[in-house]
Amino acid sequence: MIQQISHHELEHVYANAVNTIQSQMNFSEAVLQLEDAARAGHGKAAMFLAELYYQGFRVERDSLKAQYWQKMATMQA
Numbered sequence: 001m002i003q004q005i006s007h008h009e010l011e012h013v014y015a016n017a018v019n020t021i022q023s024q025m026n027f028s029e030a031v032l033q034l035e036d037a038a039r040a041g042h043g044k045a046a047m048f049l050a051e052l053y054y055q056g057f058r059v060e061r062d063s064l065k066a067q068y069w070q071k072m073a074t075m076q077a
């Protein structure tokens with residue numbers, strides 16, 4: 001879990017996770033990294049998770065998780 005991390009470091013975690021997802025390598029680890037970044041306050045990570053769960057893109061489609069992450073993204077904006 002990410003604790004007390006700078007915005008720059010969160011941006012780096014987010015970028016790495018997105019790159020991992022796009023290259024289809026270790027997807028479950030990338031989702032965990034996105035969740036950690038989103039919980040630490042990274043709004044783009046939360047919105048990305050919301051889209052993944054809404055569309056069911058390489059995760060099981062889950063409207064409740066999508067709504068949760070969208071709400072988190074809104075709160076972090």
